[in-house]
Amino acid sequence: xxxxxxxxxxxxxxxxxxxxxxxxxxxxxxxxxxxxxxxxxxxxxxxxxxxxxxxxxxxxxxxxxxxxxxxxxxxxxxxxxxxxxxxxxxxxxxxxxxxxxxxxxxxxxxxxxxxxxxxxxxxxxxxxxxxxxxxxxxxxxxxxxxxxxxxxxxxxxxxxxxxxxxxxxxxxxxxxxxxxxxxxxxxxxxxxxxxxxxxxxxxxxxxxxxxxxxxxxxxxxxxxxxxxxxxxxxxxxxxxxxxxxxxxxxxxxxxxxxxxxxxxxxxxxxxxxxxxxxxxxxxxxxxxxxxxxxxxxxxxxxxxxxxxxxxxxxxxxx
Amino acid sequence: xxxxxxxxxxxxxxxxxxxxxxxxxxxxxxxxxxxxxxxxxxxxxxxxxxxxxxxxxxxxxxxxxxxxxxxxxxxxxxxxxxxxxxxxxxxxxxxxxxxxxxxxxxxxxxxxxxxxxxxxxxxxxxxxxxxxxxxxxxxxxxxxxxxxxxxxxxxxxxxxxxxxxxxxxxxxxxxxxxxxxxxxxxxxxxxxxxxxxxxxxxxxxxxxxxxxxxxxxxxxxxxxxxxxxxxxxxxxxxxxxxxxxxxxxxxxxxxxxxxxxxxxxxxxxxxxxxxxxxxxxxxxxxxxxxxxxxxxxxxxxxxxxxxxxxxxxxxxxx
Numbered sequence: 165x166x167x168x169x170x171x172x173x174x175x176x177x178x179x180x181x182x183x184x185x186x187x188x189x190x191x192x193x194x195x196x197x198x199x200x201x202x203x204x205x206x207x208x209x210x211x212x213x214x215x216x217x218x219x220x221x222x223x224x225x226x227x228x229x230x231x232x233x234x235x236x237x238x239x240x241x242x243x244x245x246x247x248x249x250x251x252x253x254x255x256x257x258x259x260x261x262x263x264x265x266x267x268x269x270x271x272x273x274x275x276x277x278x279x280x281x282x283x284x285x286x287x288x289x290x291x292x293x294x295x296x297x298x299x300x301x302x303x304x305x306x307x308x309x310x311x312x313x314x315x316x317x318x319x320x321x322x323x324x325x326x327x328x329x330x331x332x333x334x335x336x337x338x339x340x341x342x343x344x345x346x347x348x349x350x351x352x353x354x355x356x357x358x359x360x361x362x363x364x365x366x367x368x369x370x371x372x373x374x375x376x377x378x379x380x381x382x383x384x385x386x387x388x389x390x391x392x393x394x395x396x397x398x399x400x401x402x403x404x405x406x407x408x409x410x411x412x413x414x415x416x417x418x419x420x421x422x423x424x425x426x427x428x429x430x431x432x433x434x435x436x437x438x439x440x441x442x443x444x445x446x447x448x449x450x451x452x453x454x455x456x457x458x459x460x461x462x463x464x465x466x467x468x469x470x471x472x473x474x475x476x477x478x479x480x481x482x
Numbered sequence: 483x484x485x486x487x488x489x490x491x492x493x494x495x496x497x498x499x500x501x502x503x504x505x506x507x508x509x510x511x512x513x514x515x516x517x518x519x520x521x522x523x524x525x526x527x528x529x530x531x532x533x534x535x536x537x538x539x540x541x542x543x544x545x546x547x548x549x550x551x552x553x554x555x556x557x558x559x560x561x562x563x564x565x566x567x568x569x570x571x572x573x574x575x576x577x578x579x580x581x582x583x584x585x586x587x588x589x590x591x592x593x594x595x596x597x598x599x600x601x602x603x604x605x606x607x608x609x610x611x612x613x614x615x616x617x618x619x620x621x622x623x624x625x626x627x628x629x630x631x632x633x634x635x636x637x638x639x640x641x642x643x644x645x646x647x648x649x650x651x652x653x654x655x656x657x658x659x660x661x662x663x664x665x666x667x668x669x670x671x672x673x674x675x676x677x678x679x680x681x682x683x684x685x686x687x688x689x690x691x692x693x694x695x696x697x698x699x700x701x702x703x704x705x706x707x708x709x710x711x712x713x714x715x716x717x718x719x720x721x722x723x724x725x726x727x728x729x730x731x732x733x734x735x736x737x738x739x740x741x742x743x744x745x746x747x748x749x750x751x752x753x754x755x756x757x758x759x760x761x762x763x764x765x766x767x768x769x770x771x772x773x774x775x776x777x778x779x780x781x782x783x784x785x786x787x788x789x790x791x792x793x794x795x796x797x798x799x800x
Contacts (some may be wrong), residue, residue: 204777210652210653210654210658211653211658211661211662211665211682213655213661213665214653214657214658214661218653253749264618265618267613268618271591271614273589273609273610273611273614274611274614280600291591292591293591293592293664294616294661294664296586296589296591296592297586297657297660297661297664299618300582300583300586300617300651300657301652301653301657301658301661302623303618303621303622304621304648304649304651304652304653304655304657305648305652305653306648307625307644307645307647308645308648308649308652310644310648311642311644311645311648313645319637319638319640319641320638320641320643321639322637322641322644322645323592323629323637323638323640323644324629324637326625326628326629326630326640326641326644326735327625327626327631327640329625329627330622330623330625330626331622331626333618334528334619334622334623335528335532335536335619335627336528336531337622339532339615339618339619339622340528340529340532340619341611342615343529343531343532343615343619344529345622346611346612346615347529347531364529395491401668420628426629456611479639
């Protein structure tokens, strides 16, 4: 785990190697934590059928961008590795929130999507009622992960992480953004309205990931403020690029149905400002994210993963 | 607030007066906390349309049994009133979890109920997508309430309350019980299976309410164990009585559609053991709950509200 951080900043940062190690760690943790095993403090085991739907929604799929942001932000502020147990739990918790939002988003009463990550969506595979419950249970499990009873995470840390996650996921965060999205179908939004919608819908949880990772260490206020700026720019960039890919990529590359937003008459950056201006805006946001990292005044070796992830988000093909 | 606790235990406990004071307190708190106001730490305000659906689901309705249990359990262990701010937040948080579960439960893909507390259900009033999102946001808001950033609740307390609530609501609690319920339609369950289903579906959050209230004080382990027994017996009793009322009460008394369980071929205590044995079982569970309170060795004046609530749950008419 030390290689990436202690490497010279000048040779190109080996993002692939950094990622594959952390992705394996997150995957192992999710495998272990999304389970029918009776959790500590619970009287009963979780029913197997529900957990099967939860595992289907979470495991073996997804880019795991949010967990990677949590871990990269934590490593940026805690090069000695302190708080790593909390960071891994936070990484998995944000992924559970993301996963539940996709399960509910795909349901017939929302986007009615049948394909996700190249697989049938949860409600297609398990039925609508099970999808609804699996999503609900995934949200609760996220907060279970953040509040272990084994002493591995200090109570103050648990409280802070729960606070950040609840606010990122709730009515003034992700769920709020989805509500605006829902209400905006068929309406023309201003650029400011579109930005606000995305800052809530996608941005809040991406920013929350960065902040949760950072708060697993003990960063100074100026560092925290800089990482906040990084997270905000990166969160918005993610959505702009998502909108771009919705029109430029095909379904097999995306692993989900392409062109849906346009078909559904949803406002997007591309529909609002056109493809070229959207692409320029994404690059501008990437530059803002990188400038924020410089402003943090953290050693370059510690912020390389965050920098590389932002670059990956903006320049991805799917 | 001191009257009930300092009154002699021998005259009949004035549950109505005790309740009306606490119900007003909970109602005021929910009015204030389920709001479009920008929460502390949030960049954006919650969208008004989403919050309207959340408020519709939560305010001006419901027996508020779970909040009352939180407050009664807290008062049982903290006669000096310490921890009252945490207890009020916990009381509202469990109600938000309960409310979200009803919103999702009523949806067409689950129970497809159009009437709740004598009003159109949330999806009938606001549409399915909004009901889904409002439920999701209510769950997140529950954890927001437990993690205030104003210093009113100690971080260790916040962590403990989040832990208890997440486990009561999740796959080994309420959501798990709903999944068993879903899978059991049209199947004959044994009494043990039925009991397990209800211990998760309804019992976990009722027990969780008692434990969250108790943990807002500093009870000794033996007291906590006795309150755990009280909560478990009372939680099960609640469901047995619910099953009884489903066949003995009419819709206008219940404020929801009566006879649904039988119509839906859902296993219930009444279908399993008949009406008379179900009624005897409810009384037996009530006795167990009262015995547990005696075993707590808490002064009678401190446990009167818990005792009266258990009695109310078992002997209610709706």
